[in-house]
Amino acid sequence: MAIRINFNGHIEETASVSAFDHGFLFGDSVYEVVATHQNVPCFLNEHLNRLRQSASAIALNIPWTDDQFKAEIDRTIREAGNSETYIRIIVTRGEGEIDIDPSSCHKPNILLYVTPLKLFPKEYYRDGVEISLVSIKRNSKDALNPGIKTGNYLNNVLAQIEAIKGGAKDALMLNHEGYLTECTTSNFFMIRDGSLLTPSLDCGILSGITREIILKLADENGILVEEGKWLPEELDRVEEAFLSGSIKKIMPVYRIDNRVIGNGKVGPVTKKLIKLYGSVLENIRATSLQN
Numbered sequence: 421m422a423i424r425i426n427f428n429g430h431i432e433e434t435a436s437v438s439a440f441d442h443g444f445l446f447g448d449s450v451y452e453v454v455a456t457h458q459n460v461p462c463f464l465n466e467h468l469n470r471l472r473q474s475a476s477a478i479a480l481n482i483p484w485t486d487d488q489f490k491a492e493i494d495r496t497i498r499e500a501g502n503s504e505t506y507i508r509i510i511v512t513r514g515e516g517e518i519d520i521d522p523s524s525c526h527k528p529n530i531l532l533y534v535t536p537l538k539l540f541p542k543e544y545y546r547d548g549v550e551i552s553l554v555s556i557k558r559n560s561k562d563a564l565n566p567g568i569k570t571g572n573y574l575n576n577v578l579a580q581i582e583a584i585k586g587g588a589k590d591a592l593m594l595n596h597e598g599y600l601t602e603c604t605t606s607n608f609f610m611i612r613d614g615s616l617l618t619p620s621l622d623c624g625i626l627s628g629i630t631r632e633i634i635l636k637l638a639d640e641n642g643i644l645v646e647e648g649k650w651l652p653e654e655l656d657r658v659e660e661a662f663l664s665g666s667i668k669k670i671m672p673v674y675r676i677d678n679r680v681i682g683n684g685k686v687g688p689v690t691k692k693l694i695k696l697y698g699s700v701l702e703n704i705r706a707t708s709l710q711n
Contacts, residue, residue: 421502421503421536422499422500422501422502422532422536423500423534423536424496424499424500424534425496425531425532425533425534425537425640426492426496426530426532426534427529427530427531428495428529428530428531428534429492429530430497430604431466431495431496432444433673435531436510436524438515440515440516440517440518441513441514442512442513442514442515442516442522442525443510443512443513443514443571444512444531445573446513446520446609447516447555447570447571447572447573447655448478448480448512448513448522448525448570448571448572449480449510449511449512449513449570449571450471450474450475450478450480450510450511450568450570450571451471451508451509451510451570451571452467452468452470452471452508452509452569453467453506453507453508453509453666454467454493454506454507454508454509454666454668455459455499455504455505455506455507455667456504456505456507456537457504457505457547457701457702457704457705458504459497459502459504459505459704460704461493461505461507462498462648462666462701462704463629463633463704464490464493464667465486466629466632467595467666468486468489468490468509469628470569470627470629471509471511471569471641473568473604474568474569474570475511476539477567477568478523478568478570480511480513480528482511482528482530483526483527483528483530484530485506485555489509493507493532493534494533496532496534496645497534499636499702500534500535500536502534502535502536502537503536503592504536504537504539505533505534505535505536505537506533506534506535506536506538506667507533507534508531508532508533508535509530509532510529510530510531510532510533510571511528511529511530512528512529512531512571513525513528514526514527514528514529514667515527515529519626524579526661527604532671537624538669540668540671544589544671544672545671545676546686547672547673547674547685547686548653548662548671548672548673548674548675548681548684548685548686549588549589549590549663549671549672549673549674550587550588550589550664550669550673550674550675550676550677551583551588551589551590551591551592551603551673551675551676552580552582552583552586552587552588552590552591552592552676552677553591553592553594553652553655553676554579554583554591554592554593556575556578556579556582556591556593557595557596557613558575558593558594558595558596558601558602558623558624558625558664559575559624560595560596560624564636565624565626566601566602566624566625566626567621567624567626567627567675569626570699575639576591576604576605577604579591579593579604580604583604585706586677588677590603590604590605590649590663591603591604592608592676594652595623596662597617597649598651598652599623599649599651600619600623600649600651600652600654600655601619601623601624602625602626602652603663605665605667605668605677606628606663606665606668606671607619607625607626607628607630607631607663607664607665608661608663609661609662609663609664610650610654610655610657610658610660610661610666611632611659611660611661611687611689611690612657612658613659614643614689615643615644615646616635616638616643616644616645616646616693617637617646617647617648617650617658618631618645618646618647619647619648619649619650620647620648621647621651622649623649627666628666629666630664630665630666630668630669630670630697633697633700634664634670634693634697635647637693637696637700639691641692642698643689643692643693653698655676655679655681656679658681658682658683659681659682659687660672660682660686660687660688660689660690661676661681662690662693663671668696669697670693670694670697672686672687672690674686704708
């Protein structure tokens, strides 16, 4: 197993950015995380599209085309030679003056991190995980919009630190109005009376790639979906809960702090969606082989 870093088209085992890079100095960067399935990158077009949306939102020009990204990702994956791959795409503002004014940065840096994909323990999916409702609030949409996937992640880091101190695997955050939002690197879903509930984008969350696929799968398979605003008290009434993300996929939640979700077991709706999502991943591989 190997790690390879593609830095502006040059592949190395290690790489360094300048101490004057605004991504390092100010978190002035955008990124995406892509996982492979049978070493085929999953939903790469969707991730690249969101990367460009994030870059546009912070007035950052990305110098590569999508075809360049795909070619360089493929080349880096081949050189690393891992059975399954974690891909992190980062575009920084580039080097400039030690000043938050980005006008001195004239050349963005592009980094592609390719590492072996670390799988979560099987028991997380069999039994579920515990998460914690933390005191750290999700960034307001009027400040640093969570819908923009930037390298400025300190809010989430602090939330995760609080969750880990309490023995949980992830942190569930509220927004400034007190409504449920999302976890540090995952979207959050609940099931009540057979319906799938998830915080709306208006709550100040990232429009997750996996989240959108789950919503589509639910709609296509007769599962009622509601995107809305829910207070923490709603957690007392739900029968199932799970997290979603590019690396986690669909990960069941059995407890939130002192609240046991449902009967503490992975429920039927969650199991159904895990199976449906697995079929989507298999189709990605099949389509790749046909092409």
